[in-house]
Amino acid sequence: MAGNSEWNNIHIAVASSSIRQRNYLQNMMQGMGLSIVINEPLSEAFFAKLDKASADMVLLDIDENTHKDSALLDRLLDEVDIPVIFNDISALRHNSQLEQSKWYTQLLLKIAELSGRPEWDALDISKVLVSHTSAKVISARSTNAPRELARNVWLLGASLGGPEMVKQFLMAIPEDLPVAFILAQHLGKNFMALLAEQLDRMTSFSVMQARDGHVLCHQQVVIVPVDQRLTINPIGAINLQSIDTPTRYSPSIDLAAGDIGLRYENKAGMIIFSGMGDDAAIGAKKIRQAGGQVWAQEAHSCVNSAMPDNLRLLGLVNVSATPQEMAEMLSTYYSSERSND
Known part of the structure; x- marks a missing residue:
């Protein structure tokens, strides 16, 4: 399993309307040594804290309620100058270790891709274990690489x-x-x-x-x-x-x-x-x-x-x-x- 020292140089702001999902992400990322600097719903308070936090990227949970906050979403996309990861949590609604492992792998790969840190380039995420399911994450070669939100x-x-x-x-x-x-x-x-x-x-x-x-x-x-x-x-x-x-x-x-x-x-x-x-x-x-x-x-x-x-x-x-x-x-x-x- 990858050592925490390979992951502890990046700070993430999590925006999610689900308490359960925020707790899950907090435990999962801290277990890997990642630093969570904000973990709360997308709101005016979130933006105020983001201005002061040393976040490297924002992780935004997407679910059926996200579009209701379209003004805040537009502000996040237009004004925030750090990368935003759109985290589709629909896979977590299925009680499938395979689907959850794919989601977990894709999320870690996207974080690694956006980090811009040389030490992450050689990181073999396929060796990471999903401790919450005790299932080995599928190799990046056998899953779809992280993809960006469709614009074309x-x-x-x-x-x-x-x-x-x-x-x-x-x-x-x-x-x-x-x-x-x-x-x-x-x-x-x-x-x-x-x-x-x-x-x-x-x-x-x-x-x-x-x-x-x-x-x-x-x-x-x-x-x-x-x-x-x-x-x-x-x-x-x-x-x-x-x-x-x-x-x-x-x-x-x-x-x-x-x-x-x-x-x-x-x-x-x-x-x-x-x-x-x-x-x-x-x-x-x-x-x-x-x-x-x-x-x-x-x-x-x-x-x-x-x-x-x-x-x-x-x-x-x-x-x-x-x-x-x-x-x-x-x-x-x-x-x-x-x-x-």
């Missing part, structure tokens, strides 16, 4: 022939691309879990079915449910809601695109793959109106090109290419952002 979000829309085309696209995506994908695939409800499992094995991105409260991060692919509306709140957490008005297609690409364009504006994008029908036309207009990009699979590589062809006919497409080519072009599109990270 692209909708992937597909229908007939789409799963294979999406798979080709995701297989060609670089593992460090600063993008999150929302996948709206016309498919039966019973096949969504299988789709997530198959795609997850084929890409370096994490592919998952949508989960209410999950905080969307870069290098993730979230699949839109067939029977629920997926929106993303101001702090980046997924909200799943019942669909009030039945849509012609399930899930509705138009509905998902409109919500993403409204939320992310010119940081939103849309890629339409092989498929039948006219779903995506309204959504593509909304993405373009928000300042985002609309790309479409070129006709010859489609199983059925009706859906992307319709967007081209309407003059809504910025780029037409094969799935592999679009993956390469998206990498180039964000190359300057990746080089600055």
